Amino acid sequence: MRFRSVIAVLAATVALPVGAGYATDLEVTHWWTSGGEAAAVGELAKAFDATGNKWVDGAIAGAGGTARPIMVSRITGGDPMGATQFNHGRQAEELVQEGLMRDLTDVAERGNWKEIIRPASLLESCTIDGKIYCAPVNIHSWQWLWLSNDAFEKAGVPVPKNWGELVAAAPALEKAGIVPLAVGGQPWQANGAFDVLILALAGKDTFLQVFGEKNADVAAGPEMAKVFKAADDARRMSKGTNVQDWNQATNMVITGKAGGQIMGDWAQGEFQLAGLKAGEDYSCLPGLGVNEVIATGGDAFYFPLLEDEAKSKAQEALAETLVDPKAQVAFNLKKGSLPVRGDVDLAAANDCMKKGLDILAKGDVIQWTDQLLSADSQKQKEDLFSEFFANPSMTPDDAQKRFVEIIATAD
Structure with a gap:
């Protein structure tokens, strides 16, 4: 809890926050660079600046696949930032093991935090050898299909209620000059879309057998073959997207140039920034309208070990700020994600956010691949599905065989 003490400065009595003697600039790196993301980051910066310190923004464009190697390189190269975003899971595991990250247990x-952060798996993903090394800021779920109501009206077909209806509507969309499914060119987008298809179409048990147990036999089986067929449908429907960044693909849905997009709930921030209303201008289908289960992945901030005492104090202030109730509400409403605390007021949540909250309340949640696979295994998957979506000559059978090899050696 913050409180104020009185000190005399140049014969004047001024009230300052505790730790103000240590107040300093703190560089914070992240990959939130789209319009909606920038608006959300601004809420965290404002809350941190209110502690008397100053948020120095270190945004790195290109999403996690581009930003993470830069962040890791700086930390291992002796040029650490004050705090850095990663997805909570195993992405910072080696940095912690090398003694480069700060212990936040105190x-x-x-x-x-153990009482207020929900679900408990969020904090467990920050915990290594019994010590806590990160501060979760949100629950981000990948398992959403975003749909342009205008695009389907233009094509003369109803807005789909599930994945199968989108596939069936694709010819009508194409006839109207609309790309059925927008998939940007960044490798992580194709990789994430495939993982969503697994959970939605093959189910929770198959998902956990493949990624949790690393069961290569299940990965080679008939249920996964159905998923690769669906990925082939997605590849065909995404032809003509011709954009790179995820938010550019989202903008195609916003403007009615694409019928839909498989993307995480962070896409909500872009719809909100464009002034569109959930349920009226666009629709959202958790679990692709097939299997309403969401992952409890998301974002967290890690804090490199620093020798500077003032910056170390500022790190503590930032960690506390990130889980503060007011900061949680302000940030997540603009980010489109769910808060990590169950004791905050989200009366202002839109229809799509309420769907996510309902699923969370029912306990229909699962750990995501960032939590179940090492960064190396994730990278191998990214390479495979990036190639699959870019190369029509790779058959679903060929892709499944390569996927089985990855799972057989995954850690």
């Missing part, structure tokens, strides 16, 4: 215990 901060977490003071803030009673």
Whole structure:
């Protein structure tokens, strides 16, 4: 809890926050660079600046696949930032094992994080050898299909209620000059879309057998063959997207140039920034309208170990700020994600966000691949599905065989 103390400065009495003697600039790196993301980051910066410190923004364009190697290189190269975003899971595991990241256990215990952060798996993903190394800021779920109501009206077909109806509507969309499914060219987008197809179409048990147990036999089986067929449908429907960044693909849905997009709930921030209303201008289908289960992945901030005492104090202030109730509400409403605390007021949530909250309340949740696979295994998957979506000559059977090899050696 913050409180104020009185000190005399140049014969004047001025009230300052505790730790103001240590107040300093703190560089914070992240990959939130789209319009909606920037608006959300601004809420965190404003809350942190209110502690007397200053958020120095270190945004790196290109999403996680581009930004993470830069962040890791700086930390291992002796030029650490004050704090950095990763997805909570195993992305910072090696940095922690090398002794390069700060232990936040004391901060977490003071803030009673184990009692307020829900689900518990979020904090568990920040915990290595019993110590807490990151502060979760949101619950981001990949498992959404975003649809342009205008695009389907123009094509003369109803807005789909599930994945199968989108596939069936694709010819009508194409006839109207609309790309049925927008998939940007960044490798992580194709990789994430495939993982969503697995959970939605093959189900939770198959998903966990493949990624949790690393069961190569299941990966080679008939249920996964159905998923690769669906990925082939997605590849065909995405022809003509011709954009690179995820938010450019989202903008195609916003403007009615594409019928839909498989993308995480962070896409909500772009729809909101464009002034579109959930349920009226666009529709959202959790679990692709087939299997309403969402992942409890998301974003967290890690803090490189620093020798500077002022910056170390500022790190503590930032960690506390990130889980503060007001900051949680302000940030997540603009980000489109769900808060990591269950004790905050989200009356202002839109229809899509309420769907996610309902699923979370029912406990229909699962750990995502960032939490179940090492960064190396994830990269191998990215390479495979990036090639699959870019190369029509790769058959679903060929892709499945390569996928089985990845799962057989995954860690």
